[in-house]
Amino acid sequence: MKEINKKSLLSPIISIIVAFSIGGIFIFLLGKNPFQVYASMFSGAFAGEGWGFTLFSMTSLIITGLSVALAFHCGLFNIGANGQLMVGGMLAAYIALSFSGLPPFLLFPIIILSALGAGAFWGFIPGILKAKRASSEVVITIMMNYIAICTVSYLLTYPLKASPGYIAQSEIISRSLWLPRYNGIIGADPTILLALLLAVAVYILLWRTKTGYNIRAVGFNPKASNYAGINVSKTIILAMTLGGAIAGFAYFNYIFAYQHRIVSDVIVGATAGFDGITVALLGKNHPLGVILAALLLAVLYSGGLAVQFELGIPNSFYLFLEGIMIFSFVIFDKVVGGKNE
Amino acid sequence: MIDVMVAFVGSGIRRSTPLIFASLGGTYSERSGVVNIGLEGMMLVGAFVAIVAGNAFGLIGGIVIAALAGALMGLLHAVATVTFRANQIVSGVAINLLGMGLTAFIPEAVFGQSNVDSLCTNIPRIWSFTPLVFVAIAFVILSHLILFKTVFGLRLRSVGENPKSADTLGISVERMRYTGVMISGVLAALGGAYLSIENSGCFTKNMVAGRGFIALAAMIFGGWTPFGALGACLLFGFAESMQTILQTFGIDLPPQIIQLLPYILTIVVLAVAVKRIRPPEADGKPYER
Numbered sequence: 001m002k003e004i005n006k007k008s009l010l011s012p013i014i015s016i017i018v019a020f021s022i023g024g025i026f027i028f029l030l031g032k033n034p035f036q037v038y039a040s041m042f043s044g045a046f047a048g049e050g051w052g053f054t055l056f057s058m059t060s061l062i063i064t065g066l067s068v069a070l071a072f073h074c075g076l077f078n079i080g081a082n083g084q085l086m087v088g089g090m091l092a093a094y095i096a097l098s099f100s101g102l103p104p105f106l107l108f109p110i111i112i113l114s115a116l117g118a119g120a121f122w123g124f125i126p127g128i129l130k131a132k133r134a135s136s137e138v139v140i141t142i143m144m145n146y147i148a149i150c151t152v153s154y155l156l157t158y159p160l161k162a163s164p165g166y167i168a169q170s171e172i173i174s175r176s177l178w179l180p181r182y183n184g185i186i187g188a189d190p191t192i193l194l195a196l197l198l199a200v201a202v203y204i205l206l207w208r209t210k211t212g213y214n215i216r217a218v219g220f221n222p223k224a225s226n227y228a229g230i231n232v233s234k235t236i237i238l239a240m241t242l243g244g245a246i247a248g249f250a251y252f253n254y255i256f257a258y259q260h261r262i263v264s265d266v267i268v269g270a271t272a273g274f275d276g277i278t279v280a281l282l283g284k285n286h287p288l289g290v291i292l293a294a295l296l297l298a299v300l301y302s303g304g305l306a307v308q309f310e311l312g313i314p315n316s317f318y319l320f321l322e323g324i325m326i327f328s329f330v331i332f333d334k335v336v337g338g339k340n341e
Numbered sequence: 342m343i344d345v346m347v348a349f350v351g352s353g354i355r356r357s358t359p360l361i362f363a364s365l366g367g368t369y370s371e372r373s374g375v376v377n378i379g380l381e382g383m384m385l386v387g388a389f390v391a392i393v394a395g396n397a398f399g400l401i402g403g404i405v406i407a408a409l410a411g412a413l414m415g416l417l418h419a420v421a422t423v424t425f426r427a428n429q430i431v432s433g434v435a436i437n438l439l440g441m442g443l444t445a446f447i448p449e450a451v452f453g454q455s456n457v458d459s460l461c462t463n464i465p466r467i468w469s470f471t472p473l474v475f476v477a478i479a480f481v482i483l484s485h486l487i488l489f490k491t492v493f494g495l496r497l498r499s500v501g502e503n504p505k506s507a508d509t510l511g512i513s514v515e516r517m518r519y520t521g522v523m524i525s526g527v528l529a530a531l532g533g534a535y536l537s538i539e540n541s542g543c544f545t546k547n548m549v550a551g552r553g554f555i556a557l558a559a560m561i562f563g564g565w566t567p568f569g570a571l572g573a574c575l576l577f578g579f580a581e582s583m584q585t586i587l588q589t590f591g592i593d594l595p596p597q598i599i600q601l602l603p604y605i606l607t608i609v610v611l612a613v614a615v616k617r618i619r620p621p622e623a624d625g626k627p628y629e630r
Binding site: 125133136142143277278281313314318321323326329 | 420445449450604605
């Protein structure tokens with residue numbers, strides 16, 4: 001864990017403090033007591049079965065955060081987690097619905113591979129365009145997001161739509177594929193373990209393998225890496241593809257442990273990809289940091305959700321806090337002089 | 342038949358207008374060397390402020406104050422990216438989150454609902470088009486002249502292409518970039534204002550619905566030029582209105598198929614036509630002496 005030092009923790013901590021302070025001023029201007037609101041938010045995130053939903057949000061945040069962090073290490077910006085998780089979820093749900101006759105122990109590995117494969121493909125396209133045509137991966141991943149949104153929305157409005165009802169959603173998947181939940185609590189399912197496992201895998205990949213070394217070398221200095229004999233374009237494609245594959249899992253808990261179907265409008269217009277960037281930044285692109293940052297954001301989200309009616313602070317307040325957090329982060333990180341973006 | 346054609350053209354132009362504003366905005370910012378993926382958030386702020394300010398000061402007041410709010414969002418982006426040389430993509434993401442967050446939570450917290458109706462009715466119209474439609478077209482021509490026929494435009498482009506030589510020639514890279522980014526905020530906000538105060542008569546949560554990113558696509562598709570952006574926005578806008586028209590002829594084309602168009606075209610352009618269409622040389626790169 002040599003990559004975390006005290007100095008690098010400074011800018012995430014300052015930006016969190018700044019965000020809470022500015023947020024507090026807004027709460028005060030609305031005539032509420034900021035300390036009380038924050039206290040209720042934090043207790044709301046854990047009270048009753050609230051901790052389950054916090055865990056639920058945290059799972060997806062860890063996964064998208066890891067996806068963004070991995071690409072970051074290669075000097076790439078993956079704003080495409082949103083699209084990657086949509087296609088990953090879509091293909092996984094499609095396989096689950098189409099082959100429900102197969103025994104689960106056979107089907108589930110195929111489902112996992114299909115989520116991985118679809119996400120990887122969605123990352124591969126910006127990767128290869130970046131490597132071969134020098135196209136901005138930022139622009140391509142944004143475009144890929146909307147292609148995913150439109151495609152999934154089309155599939156769930158027409159061919160794969162559940163027959164009765166107006167909502168664009170698939171049929172319920174076979175009960176044998178539902179992931180177990182501890183005491184039935186939403187979020188207390190095995191996907192959090194999958195997310196943590198992915199964090200360990202990303203750590204090992206980046207700091208314990210030659211591939212990871214290459215990824216970091218290209219991110220640090222592509223020109224020098226090229227002279228050192230690293231195949232830069234192959235590494236870029238690999239980093240984007242792996243990032244996509246990871247993000248392909250971020251919708252998994254929703255489909256297989258919560259709603260048991262894929263719903264078109266849940267992620268559309270939402271900010272899963274942006275959240276992943278926030279998590280990766282605050283976590284300094286380190287898997288452990290990603291886990292902590294995901295926890296913080298999950299607490300804000302589910303705590304905000306829990307108290308929005310009681311305190312009259314809408315849950316969208318969380319996006320505002322997140323915006324200020326990133327904003328102060330990019331500024332303070334420059335001021336403190338951290339190496340990572 | 343003529344009715345249908347008129348409706349088609351009218352709706353095509355109305356759908357293009359917010360895109361034209363925002364993609365012109367993107368062009369100014371990127372021509373000065375600052376990538377602006379925060380257009381979406383800036384449009385949302387413009388849309389929201391236009392309604393609130395319009396309810397207090399009338400249509401023109403609403404639009405002007407929305408433009409100022411856009412300038413403020415641009416200023417934020419400029420402070421981070423030009424003064425602090427922060428990563429332009431990250432700052433753009435922050436602008437989007439701030440825009441989404443502020444415009445979602447303020448109306449709910451202050452008015453108790455996420456939709457705010459406009460009190461500005463009786464908006465003047467020429468052939469069913471509201472004033473900002475004409476402003477948008479005028480701005481395209483004006484922007485072409487500003488960017489390519491004035492000293493200011495030359496300077497703006499020079500800091501986006503080669504900031505170092507511009508700097509040695511005594512042009513303030515910082516000042517030009519601040520100006521470019523703030524103009525982009527103003528224009529994006531006008532696009533948002535058109536959507537809310539003139540087109541729908543209300544603000545609804547997340548009403549920009551990805552148009553900021555379509556505008557970004559139009560800016561690229563148009564090769565970072567005002568007329569190119571206009572052409573791309575008209576193409577995207579008319580494609581959208583085509584879907585409605587086909588429906589009146591009984592052809593039920595799923596809307597998602599046409600919605601895909603801007604995104605796929607942009608990827609194709611970036612993948613195939615890179616030689617002819619390319620971003621400003623120093624686009625996205627912070628300038629350090």
